[in-house]
Amino acid sequence: MSATTGDMAETHGSGHTSYLNARKGISSWLFTVDHKRIGVMYLVAILSFFFVGGMFALAVRLELATAEPDLFSASVYNRLFTLHGAIMVFLVLVPSIPASLGNFVLPLMLGAKDVAFPKLNLASFHIYVLGALFLIYTLVSGGVETGWTFYTPYSSTTDSSVVTALLGAFILGFSSILTGLNFIITIHKMRGPGLTWRKLPLFVWASYATSMIQVLATPVIAITLFLLIFERTVGIGIFDPALGGDPVLFQHFFWFYSHPVVYVMILPAFGVISETVTINSRKHIFGYSAIAASSIAIAGIGFLVWGHHMFVSGQSELAGTIFSLITFGVAVPTAIKVFSWVATMYRGSIRLNAVMLYTLSFLFIFTIGGLTGLFLATLAIDVHMHDTYFVVAHFHYVMMGGTLMGFIAGIHHWWPKMTGKMFPEIPARIGAVIVFIGFNLTFFPQFVAGARGMPRRYHQYAPQFQDWQFLSTVGAFVLAAGLFLTLGYLVWSLLRGEKAPKNPWGGKSLEWEAESPPIEHNFAHQVVCKHGPYDFDEIDYSRA
Amino acid sequence: MLLPLLAGFPAQAGDAIPFTPKWWLPEAASTFAHEVDNTFAVVYWLDVIFFAMIIAAMVLFTVKYRRRKEGQRTSPVKGNHALEFAWSFIPGVFLLVFFVMGFRTYMDMQVAPVDSMNIRVTGQKWNWSYEYPELGITMSGDDGLVVPAMTPVRLTITSVDVLHSFFVPDFRTKKDAVPNRYSTIWFEAMAPGEHPVYCAEYCGDGHSRMASKVTVLEPAKFKEWVASKKQASASMTSEEHGKQLFNSQGCAGCHSIDGTRIVGPSLKGKYGTTEQLADGSSVTIDDNYIHESLMSPGAKVVAGFAPQMPPYQGRLKDDEISALIDYIKTLN
Numbered sequence: 001m002s003a004t005t006g007d008m009a010e011t012h013g014s015g016h017t018s019y020l021n022a023r024k025g026i027s028s029w030l031f032t033v034d035h036k037r038i039g040v041m042y043l044v045a046i047l048s049f050f051f052v053g054g055m056f057a058l059a060v061r062l063e064l065a066t067a068e069p070d071l072f073s074a075s076v077y078n079r080l081f082t083l084h085g086a087i088m089v090f091l092v093l094v095p096s097i098p099a100s101l102g103n104f105v106l107p108l109m110l111g112a113k114d115v116a117f118p119k120l121n122l123a124s125f126h127i128y129v130l131g132a133l134f135l136i137y138t139l140v141s142g143g144v145e146t147g148w149t150f151y152t153p154y155s156s157t158t159d160s161s162v163v164t165a166l167l168g169a170f171i172l173g174f175s176s177i178l179t180g181l182n183f184i185i186t187i188h189k190m191r192g193p194g195l196t197w198r199k200l201p202l203f204v205w206a207s208y209a210t211s212m213i214q215v216l217a218t219p220v221i222a223i224t225l226f227l228l229i230f231e232r233t234v235g236i237g238i239f240d241p242a243l244g245g246d247p248v249l250f251q252h253f254f255w256f257y258s259h260p261v262v263y264v265m266i267l268p269a270f271g272v273i274s275e276t277v278t279i280n281s282r283k284h285i286f287g288y289s290a291i292a293a294s295s296i297a298i299a300g301i302g303f304l305v306w307g308h309h310m311f312v313s314g315q316s317e318l319a320g321t322i323f324s325l326i327t328f329g330v331a332v333p334t335a336i337k338v339f340s341w342v343a344t345m346y347r348g349s350i351r352l353n354a355v356m357l358y359t360l361s362f363l364f365i366f367t368i369g370g371l372t373g374l375f376l377a378t379l380a381i382d383v384h385m386h387d388t389y390f391v392v393a394h395f396h397y398v399m400m401g402g403t404l405m406g407f408i409a410g411i412h413h414w415w416p417k418m419t420g421k422m423f424p425e426i427p428a429r430i431g432a433v434i435v436f437i438g439f440n441l442t443f444f445p446q447f448v449a450g451a452r453g454m455p456r457r458y459h460q461y462a463p464q465f466q467d468w469q470f471l472s473t474v475g476a477f478v479l480a481a482g483l484f485l486t487l488g489y490l491v492w493s494l495l496r497g498e499k500a501p502k503n504p505w506g507g508k509s510l511e512w513e514a515e516s517p518p519i520e521h522n523f524a525h526q527v528v529c530k531h532g533p534y535d536f537d538e539i540d541y542s543r544a
Numbered sequence: 545m546l547l548p549l550l551a552g553f554p555a556q557a558g559d560a561i562p563f564t565p566k567w568w569l570p571e572a573a574s575t576f577a578h579e580v581d582n583t584f585a586v587v588y589w590l591d592v593i594f595f596a597m598i599i600a601a602m603v604l605f606t607v608k609y610r611r612r613k614e615g616q617r618t619s620p621v622k623g624n625h626a627l628e629f630a631w632s633f634i635p636g637v638f639l640l641v642f643f644v645m646g647f648r649t650y651m652d653m654q655v656a657p658v659d660s661m662n663i664r665v666t667g668q669k670w671n672w673s674y675e676y677p678e679l680g681i682t683m684s685g686d687d688g689l690v691v692p693a694m695t696p697v698r699l700t701i702t703s704v705d706v707l708h709s710f711f712v713p714d715f716r717t718k719k720d721a722v723p724n725r726y727s728t729i730w731f732e733a734m735a736p737g738e739h740p741v742y743c744a745e746y747c748g749d750g751h752s753r754m755a756s757k758v759t760v761l762e763p764a765k766f767k768e769w770v771a772s773k774k775q776a777s778a779s780m781t782s783e784e785h786g787k788q789l790f791n792s793q794g795c796a797g798c799h800s801i802d803g804t805r806i807v808g809p810s811l812k813g814k815y816g817t818t819e820q821l822a823d824g825s826s827v828t829i830d831d832n833y834i835h836e837s838l839m840s841p842g843a844k845v846v847a848g849f850a851p852q853m854p855p856y857q858g859r860l861k862d863d864e865i866s867a868l869i870d871y872i873k874t875l876n
Contacts, residue, residue, distance in 0.1 A: 074749040147746050153723060154706040154747060159850060241724035247707060248722060281609070282616070287623040312709065313720045314727040317654050321647055328639040332632055339631045342598060345605035347619035352610060360602060367598050371591040374639070378587055378646030380580050380653060384716040387709060387744040451568045453713025455744040458752035462740065540617035 018420060018517040033118035034520060038125050039104030040418065043411070046100055047487075049091040049132065054480065056084035061442075061476040064469045069460045077459040078145035079160075083138070085148030086165060090172050091132055093403055094261060097268035098214075099128070099179055101410045102207050104418055106183060108511035108518060109201050111192025111527040116185040124178035127171060134168030137161075147457060149258070152239035152250040156231055163232055166225045173222040176264075180214030183207055192510065194529035201509040201533040202285060205292040206271025209299040213260045213267075217303070221257035224250065248313055255306035263302040265399055267295055269406025270337055273362055276409050277341050279505050280356040281348030282538040287340040294333035301330045311382045320379060327377040334370055338363065349538055354428030355505075358409035361436045365405060369397030372447065389468075390450030396443045408435070408486065415490070416500030420517040423493040427485060434482030441475025509533040563589060573739055573760075574715035574731040576653050581716075583645045590638055653717060656730030660698035663689065667701070667708030667721035668854060670750025671794040672741065681773050682792050688757035689741070691733060692766035698730040705854045709745035712758055720745055733760040748852075749807060750797055782863075786871025789864055798853065801875050808853060809846050815873050820847045834869050 019036045029037055059080050063071045072080065103121065107114050115121050138144045138161040146155040146162060155162050187200075187208050227238050228250070237243025239250040270291075278285050285291060307315055307323030341363060350356065372394045375381045385391060416422055449468035454461055461469070503512040513527050564585045572578050664675040674683040683689065691697050701710050703721035711718040712731070719729045733739075743754035761769060780788070790796055798807035809819075814829050822845045827833055836843055838860060841853035860868070 074752070078746075078749065078751075145748070151707055151746070157706065158748070241722075248725075282611075282618045284620065284622045286621065287628050290623070290628055312718050314722050314725055317651070320650070324646060325643055328643050331639055332636050335635045336628070336632055338598060340628075342601050342605065343627075345602065345609060347621065348605070348609050349611045349616040349618050350606055350609050352606065360606065363602055364599060367595055371595055374591060374642055375584065375587055378583060378642050380583050380646045380649030380716075381587065382646075383650065383653060383718055384580060384713070386718060387711070448568065453570045453711075453740075453742070455709075455711060455742045455752075457746040460752050462755075536618070538615060538618045539620050541620045543617070543620060 016515050016519060018515065019520045020420070020517050022520040031122065033114070033122050035103050035107050035114050035118065035121060036418075036518060036522075038121055039100050039102070041125060042095060042103060042128070043100035043418075045129065045132070046092055046096055049087055052136075053084050053087035053092055054483070056080050056087065058476060058480060060084060061473040063459065064461075065473040066470070067461050067463045067466045072459075074459045075145060078147075078457075079143035081457060082145050082147050083143065086135060086144070086169070089148050089261075090169050091135060093265040093399055094172070094176055095128060095179070096265070096403060096407050097272060097410060098183070098207060098210055098264070099124075099175075101272070101407070101414060102183065102210075102268060103179075105414055105511055106204060106207055107186065107190065108417075108514055108522055109204055109509050109533075110186065110190050111195060111510045111513075111523065111529060112186065112190035113521050113523075115182050116189055117182050120178055121182055124175045124182070127178070128175040131168045131170075131172035131175060134164055134171060138165045138168070149254060150225070150228065150250075151254075152228065152231075152245070152247040153241060155228060156240035156245075157242070163229055166229050170222055170225045170229070173218045173225075176214045177218045180211035180218075183211040184215065187211075192527055192529055195510070198288075199529055199532050200292075201271075202274035202288070202291055202295075203268075203271035206267045206274070206295050209295040210264050210267045212296075213264050213299050213302065217257045217260040217264075220253060221261075224253040224257070227253075248310070248315065251310050251313055252306070255309045256303075259306040259309065260299075260302045262399065263298055265403045266406075267298065269362070269403045269410075270295065272406040272410035272413065273341060273359055275507075275509070276355050276359045276413050277344050278534045279413075279507050279536075280351045280353065280359065281345045282351075282506075282536045283344050283346075283348040284532070284534040284536070284539060285340065286343035286346070287336070288534075290336050291340050294336050297333040298330060301326065301333070305330060308377060308382070311379060312386050324377055324379045324382075328374075331370070331374060331377070338367055338370065354423075354425060354432050355409055355412045357429055357432035357436075358405055358412065361432065361439075362402060362405035362409060364436075365397055365401030365439065368444075369394060369402055372397065385450060387456055388450035389446040389454045389456055389465075392456050393443045393446035393450060396446070401439055401443070405435075405439075411490075413505070414511075415493070416504045417511060417514070417516050417518070419494055419497075420500050421493045421497030422500050422504065423497060424489050427489040431482050431486040431489070434485065435479060436482075438475050438477075438479030438482050442472050442479050443475070445469070445471040445475070506536065508535055565589075570713045571739075572714070572716070573735070573737060574712075574717065574733055576649065576731070577714070577716045579649045579652060583642075583649050586645060587642055590642075594635070653729070656698040656728065657696040657732075660696040660730055661691070662698050662700065663691075665689075665699045665701045665710055665721070667703040667710065667743065667747075667754075668705050668794045669748055669852070670743070670754040670797040672708075672710065672743075672754070672756045673792045673794065676770075679770055679774075681770065681777075682788075687791070688759055690759045690761060690766070690769060692763040693733050693736050693760045695763060695766075696730055696732045698728055700726050700728050702726050704859065706747050707745045708743045708747050708754065711742045711744035712739055713742070714739040715758070718744055733758070736760050736762055736765075753797075782867045782870045783874050785864070786867035786869070787874075789860075789868055790871055793856070793860070795868070808849055811872055811875050813876050815876050821845060822847045822849075822851075831869050834872060835865055838865060838868070 019034055063077055141161045141164055144160045144162055144165040230236055231238050237245040239245040239247050274285055305327045307319050308327045311320050376385055445468040449465045454465040500516040502516050510527055514522055564581050565588050569581055572581055662678055666673045674689045701719050701721045703723045708721040709718055715731045717729050717731055719727050737760050739758045741756040743751055800806050800810040801812055803810045803812040818826050818828050820826050827844055838856045840855055842851045845851045
């Protein structure tokens with residue numbers, strides 16, 4: 001495990017042997033147990049799948065530019081939106097922040113050498129790749145057209161590659177469980193000296209809450225998908241009424257996982273925003289305990305709200321009422337977070353760099369996403385809105401707007417640490433503005449189309465919705481342009497970017513005490529935590 | 545702005561409260577639609593106010609506390625328990641108001657008046673059919689549902705294949721059609737008119753074409769319509785009966801009668817011809833083949849088509865099968 005020190009100058013000229021150049025060759029990456037390299041591989045894989053899922057989204061948007069079917073047949077269109085959803089959920093959003101940024105940053109934040117079980121960490125990446133291959137294989141084996149939700153009995157009876165897709169999602173679940181387990185144990189056992197629970201960066205708290213959900217909820221979806229595979233291959237009736245099964249049971253099982261999993265997607269983004277809003281405001285986070293506790297509360301309550309996806313499914317009125325009430329209960333801790341982030345900016349010293357622009361975008365977009373969720377939690381309104389574009393827009397405001405803005409903010413925030421290079425600030429700010437405009441132009445009109453009655457998953461639609469859908473298509477291409485610009489300057493910075501200093505943003509959490517990029521074992525000496533993660537130098541304690 | 549909104553709570557059916565954001569919603573055509581819209585209005589305006597406050601604070605802080613020089617000193621504030629309690633408690637109260645309004649309206653939408661007229665709604669790939677058990681009338685998706693105005697109507701919804709969802713935006717109501725299960729909704733249309741019906745639960749290739757409509761008639765006109773329907777079905781020939789079944793049973797959703805390909809083969813000019821099958825053999829389209837294809841559609845699939853048709857075993861009576869065959873013969 002000893003790093004050779006002689007070759008540093010020729011490879012990076014960075015003055016130290018980093019994790020990037022400590023070992024060479026493709027197998028030193030594919031079989032590495034270094035959490036940083038695993039994080040980088042996840043990042044590359046996730047961004048690649050984001051590209052694929054995004055191309056499907058653009059194809060869907062092109063078709064929907066006009067009310068008539070013009071580009072694709074219904075059966076092709078159904079495959080496009082199914083693969084868009086399945087890839088974005090299972091291959092991008094679920095692993096996005098935890099597996100890439102989490103893997104890279106979490107041990108550094110704890111002052112640790114690695115995660116608790118480095119080999120298990122590598123195994124979870126290999127399992128992810130295996131699961132992804134199954135999902136991607138469905139592209140060539142005839143596609144799958146059930147929607148990413150795999151609702152029965154459609155999925156029990158259609159003759160597309162449902163089993164392959166289900167196996168893919170089933171396998172991906174194990175990757176998610178192993179990552180979660182690894183993080184929980186790492187946070188418990190690997191914290192450096194002085195790093196008490198109350199000094200943990202909020203990103204760590206968010207990762208902890210996320211990991212709990214991954215470990216507890218994912219087995220349920222694994223079992224459910226397995227039962228569906230069983231039903232299709234062996235013909236045992238579980239969900240298909242033709243075989244004596246109950247299709248609504250599938251929805252209960254499915255959402256018992258898939259609702260908590262939206263918190264797997266969004267909580268890590270909350271964690272990122274807690275970091276970026278403080279560091280760019282030079283302020284201590286407002287209400288540290290409330291934010292940390294609300295992550296745990298959201299994770300807990302999030303397990304008890306799945307029935308709000310089923311208000312019109314034929315579930316009993318009593319069940320619907322209880323689920324509605326508990327759903328409003330999740331809104332409180334979520335509101336606390338938003339208020340606390342905004343309050344953190346109060347009397348700060350705000351640096352409006354690209355990271356902060358993405359942070360503000362997140363606050364704007366996520367607030368809309370959260371507030372529109374209140375319409376859907378309200379029973380009577382949901383009956384009208386359910387399965388319309390209003391839900392599609394709400395989901396994208398929270399998941400694409402929330403999670404991905406957080407993800408992009410996080411990538412920029414830790415880019416200097418991961419790559420040792422600074423990205424160019426001006427194109428990054430322009431990119432952030434284009435992404436923000438494109439995003440809102442894409443998804444805001446969908447709220448209106450949905451509220452006015454346009455159902456989702458429509459290949460052709462009534463002409464009165466065309467203006468809204470057309471605006472949405474224009475927005476999708478603006479958004480894509482912003483994202484390609486972002487990709488462009490990030491790749492450029494790898495080749496030509498300025499060398500990053502150890503701590504470009506003046507951060508106080510422990511990852512900023514490692515070199516940029518860190519050495520293979522993260523720290524040359526054991527780091528001791530002497531201050532909180534948000535005790536910035538600029539804070540004027542004489543003003544208290 | 546807030547007070548008049550809350551004063552109207554709980555708003556009675558029929559009257560729209562002021563400031564209802566009408567352009568967000570389609571026409572309100574059922575008795576409880578205004579109640580739903582009033583709930584929508586309360587959530588909408590409180591959302592707008594909260595959103596405006598959050599974004600105003602964010603923009604204000606961004607401008608006012610922007611960094612003017614490096615190393616600028618900042619406030620040491622780490623929290624404020626009174627403020628944190630307030631911003632948990634106050635939204636909590638509003639959330640409870642939303643819940644109660646949503647719940648009350650929802651119960652009004654769920655519980656049908658006892659004297660409601662009953663109609664059975666059946667979803668199948670890819671049309672809706674309607675049966676009036678009390679009146680002895682069956683309607684197909686193309687003709688749509690016909691109901692009298694100012695009369696409560698209870699729909700008992702089911703499906704014969706996959707999930708569908710019966711959605712009437714103008715009435716603000718929706719319910720999934722689940723095979724082997726009956727679910728109910730009700731509505732009372734306020735005035736004569738036409739309202740679109742959509743399928744809101746994804747059900748395959750024809751999902752976005754699984755549309756229908758509700759035609760609301762004056763109660764007197766509805767009576768006339770019922771009488772004319774009954775008379776028409778009493779004097780129908782077998783071929784006309786077959787044509788009606790062809791539409792009401794969903795055949796027309798997949799099989800055209802003008803030669804165009806929809807999902808299944810067109811039936812124009814098919815009777816008596818020989819078709820190539822998927823397994824390489826061939827078959828003559830005669831009475832027996834049509835009968836077999838209705839009972840077990842997967843037995844002999846025409847080459848080039850996917851086996852997607854649901855079986856009609858147990859769903860068609862013998863005279864109905866004969867009527868369908870008679871109708872198909874007329875397409876030559």
